[in-house]
Amino acid sequence: MLLFARSERAALLTLALVVAFPIACGFRTYPLFIATQFAVFAMVALSLDVLMGRSGQISLGHAGFFALGAYAAAILSVRYDVDLLVGVIAGAALAALGSLIVGLPATRLSGHYLGIVTLGFGVAVAQIALKWTALTNGDEGVHTHAIHLAGTVLSSPLHVYAVVFVALGAVTAFVARLPRTRLGRAFGAVRDSEIAAAAMGISVARTKVLAFVISAAIAGGAGALYAALTGFVAPEDFGIGQSLLFFAMVVVGGTASTAGTLLGALVLEGVSQAAATVGGLSLTLIGAAIVGVALFRPAGLKSLWRGGEGSR
């Protein structure tokens, strides 16, 4: 079976572009950092598309799951000097656990209710991170130890870059393959008709929670990698703005499309970086982009290469 359908080849192209970018810049530190940060954010965007595009739910608080993973990995690194792999697994596990908090009520909620609940979740996580100083060091943040993976210290940005891109590749492969699995079909069934899904023997509640758990676990794992990348985790990185940025990446790219989401992440991260010097400019541009997409191109960037087929 093909790993990527024809319509998903754009995903590979997007990835290749970003991998090539630091190489073209001669592996200087800043381009490497930017590219790696994009890869981390792209993983979160992909995880959010599993929830939104594939299973038809919504999260306006994905930075919360991202934060849980980042803090879990950073704190484990500082206190116990654990391997990055352990950090990633712990981050994914903590985020998955956290997702049950919103995922369980989510089985009985939809649309705007779920939007409000997840928004509140994201804010609550950031607030707890700010106030639980004994654990998180408050707004001073947590500085990680030297990051090591399988006995090797990741001493240069190039190492982290390599690790993160391998992870992004794995997440992309998983997400792209999902629609062609039993689980992915169950997600789509629940998204499109809960009544028919139940009649086909699918437990709607369990499927919805599972989508939350998988999505959060990926976001949490990405959070752990983010901690490894920046070497520093603080509450300000995980506010509403960050959650909305992830949301915007999926919407602008086009839901239920791996390649669209990757491209959306690339474009919006590009906008954020380019407009970072003027306060409020990137938020204005991203907001305008979202409104524009909703009004004029509801299918998002994926409509650039994909017509009616499988689109939604």
Added chain:
Amino acid sequence: MLRCSGVTMRFGGLVPLDGVDLHVPERGLFLVVGPNGAGKTTLLNVISRLVTPAAGSVRFADRDLLALEPSALLDAGIARSFQKAELFVGLSALDNVLVGLDHRHLPERAARVRAIGMLEALGLGGVAHVAAGTLSHGYQKLVDLARALVSEPKLLLLDEPLAGVTAAEIPTLLAAIRDAARERAVLMIEHHLELVLDLAERVTVLDFGRTISEGPPEAVRRDPAVIRSYLGGKAVEHAW
């Protein structure tokens, strides 16, 4: 095999089902007819566990259906189609049919072979990879039927399978339903009586939530209660 006794449903002041009895043996086509609002779809929803009746029992193969979750029905051998198709519009036609088979936990390859066979049998081979939401209404109804049939249920519930289907697509659908009824029980709601009445083993006529007539088609057709209540004026005459 399916036995409903005294099924009663209440919504506020309405009583969509009022002590309905129904018996469906193991094979053949069984028809439920009646004017709009007679309680037909509600009866189907009770059997497929979308709603729970206020009173009465529903038993299938000696199991109490009312004790089951809706998602347990397919495992029990009961599949259904929907009046408005209720397809998974973002999935391909093939994936829709695969969802109908997924509860069996077959290997992916075997499941695909079987689902494609099902689609081809209904003349849908050419649209297997098209998003279900973009198909014509008639094709959607066919995919809905394929999705329900692919798991080879013991009891197939069909809610107006011919509604909105074009004349050209009707023979395929009718043939598929007739074939299906050879190997299993098919309980069908349908308004196009001229097309389906003679295919049915037995007919139950509902009106205002009650059974007003029950028996083989020719007996029901002559039942004065039916003629009075359901057929009324001449307008419906040609439907028979």
Added chain:
Amino acid sequence: MEILPQIVLSGLAQGSLYALAALGIVLIFNAGGVVNFAQGAMAVVTAYVTWALLNGAHVPYPLAVALALCAAFALGMATEMLVLRRVADAQPLTQIVVTLGLLMLLTGLVGMIFGHDPRSLPELVTLPSVALGPVILVPSDVFDVAVLIVLVVGLMVLLRKTKLGLGMRALGQDLFAARLAGISLTRVLSLTWGIGVALAGTAGILAVPNTTLTPTTMDTLVIYGFVAAVFGGFGTVSGAIVGGLLLGVVDNLIKTYLSPELSLSVVFALLLLALYLRPNGLFGRAVVRKV
């Protein structure tokens, strides 16, 4: 224990603002089925317009407030006419997307125009506090509650006694009756957006003196507004008011007895609990979908 009545009292004052925010959200939701996630950003815009009129144009404070509320009303109407109307028939997700986009757009614009340094607005009423038995009445608190009462009464009269109100109720329930009465529902919807955003703007202006004004100040206020609306079942005016006042008191109790910083997290936990036990809100009813 003497402090308890005081906590309840100032909780009610804070709750009045939540109730106003919730009212704005619920009015708009009832009329068009859209949850306006940009409500907070629109309240921020209103507060900044007030600030600019006050400090830039040196307009008297009451007039500045009145003009800013007119601007809020216009912003609400324009949002409906220029943006939401175009996605009226789209999926619910698209409508959520649009209002979130507006949230970012407006927050970003405010930041670009006014910068991110904290601003402030003076109290609207500056009278000395009055000791009344065991409690101290803070005039601005009393004013908050008074504003809520006046606006709710006004809203009731509007809903019950005017053609516009009939149209607003009709949008939520039975379109047919309103068509018979010859009301242009499109216009009613835009006007409802105007009123809803003006209510949010009122809450915003009243809230600023107690905190500082930055482009993201209102995020919290509006999340509380959402929570109040959800507590009230997301559909009734009375539910929004009761939900808002209740939330204000509960929030104040948490702040005093548990932790001032974690109140939002605790409130969020209460929201989850409430939703889990009563998915349609404390006063809501279940909706059955037909096949």
